Amino acid sequence: MEIARRALLDRRRSLTWWIVGSAIYAVVIVVSFPSVRGQDELNDLMDDYPPELMALFAGGETTFDLTAAADYLNSQLFAFVLPLLLIILAVGFGAASVAGEEERGTLELVMSYPVTRGRVLLEKAAVLVVLVAILATATYVVTFGVGLIVDVDVALVDVALSLVGQILLGITFGFFALAVGAFSGSRVLAIAVASGVAATSYLVGSLAPVVSWLEPFKWVSLFYYATGDNPLANGLPLGHVIVLVGGAAAALAAAVVGFARRDLRGR
């Protein structure tokens, strides 16, 4: 696991800043909760909002109770902001770790060592999983740790299921970027395609509940499976987990195949 170890060591500083940033955001969100709790007029206010707009910013939720912890945290943090952070981290690493290194020329020396292409790719993928899992878990620990102090009560099992969904979501888009990079050798293309797909996926996932012609297409959105039905309140169906794991596995398999079959880019 030398390649993974190296990649992880190289990222430890930037990962620390990612954690600091998202933890600060999470703390602000959580400590604001007590001032929202019991303010029923907030919910009345939102009744006047166009449901499409609400859905867009709350990951497809249109009827939520801002004064309940699970709905509040979902709409403010877990439906949009945290997935966004995780996907940026994962797509950035997925694109940089193979295609990016190839373009910079640093991969050539590594590939001249006794390592298979599959091993290089899988070790980078393992690091991607670790990075996403650490950032997501740290954010959850901070959120619900501080939440204990301000009496946020969400069932621990739902917290855990929600976390699983977030991690799988980040990993899948990260693997997708890895795969585009592995096929093309282009970091920019990997970022562009993966971000585009993620953005489309988010739009479809969050608008499908309120835009009738989109409704039949909700199943193409990974957000629908990971965050669609507020896992903090409703848990995460096993079927959704299977779809997410399957998506990640398919992207990873494509990445391995794509990387093994082509010429490495030379500088």
Next chain:
Amino acid sequence: MSTSVDSDTAVPPAIETRALTKYYGTVRGIEAVDLVVEQGEVFGFLGPNGAGKTTTIRTLLDFHRPTSGTATVLGLDSRVDYVEIHCRTGYLPGDLELYDRLTGRALTNWLARLRGTEDLSERDSLAERFRLDLDRPIRDLSKGNRQKVGVVQAFMHMPELYMLDEPTGGLDPLMQEEFRVLLREVVGRGATVFLSSHSLDEVERAADRVGVIRDGRMIIVDSVKALRARAKRHVVMRFTEAVDRAEFANLPEVTDVTATDQELRMTVSGSLDAVVKTASRHTVVDFVSQPADLEEIFIDVYRASGENV
């Protein structure tokens, strides 16, 4: 694939390619390259930039896949057995890019672990020998010192085969000399060196045999001596009095004779003997004989190979 090795005891060539061809789409990389590098020799792989040197090396190391043809390295199929080939090969890329936030020590420690070894004694002695400070971040190193890191990592596991792409770029003359000594040492213990360069000077000082590649095709493989002998030389002579150019113009293997006052210039292919003997009839003030530069030699060899076809 079949090789020329008939018995198990025979040593396979360090590198053997058969009609090795690489196209990038419709862009020519290399074309039908046949090459045999025997174990224990320094083979100079010479050609202008863009001729296909790096393409050949990258194909031998399985970074690029041949369009057609085959290659074996140390008797192993370049496509199938690339991990073992990499195990037994030290590679110095032409476009060397290192993880430049690391120190030379951290990088080479890590690279050694990639080979599954903890033995760093050779790394340390190489660093000392080339006066490389292993404790500075690579981004703070000069081009020459980065190149030394590249040399150290290629040599520190004492492989059987060295694939070196423009190895002395950035090294100062003293270190270049040290590098040549090092090449002699590794060949002395039976290793093979495949030395790619666009500099005839670099190759002829280090190599036993030379292959010249141009526009993706091998145009000649010969010993350094023989290649030099085929090369033209530019001769400039100065005498105490004016000398008739006709005296030299009619000599065999002499062309392009021009005379200005007491100075004569000419191009000589082959031996200088006749020129020297003719010159000795006069009082010679100065005699300069310069080998034609590489491009001229290429053009010559290229023409010759074209005529032979």
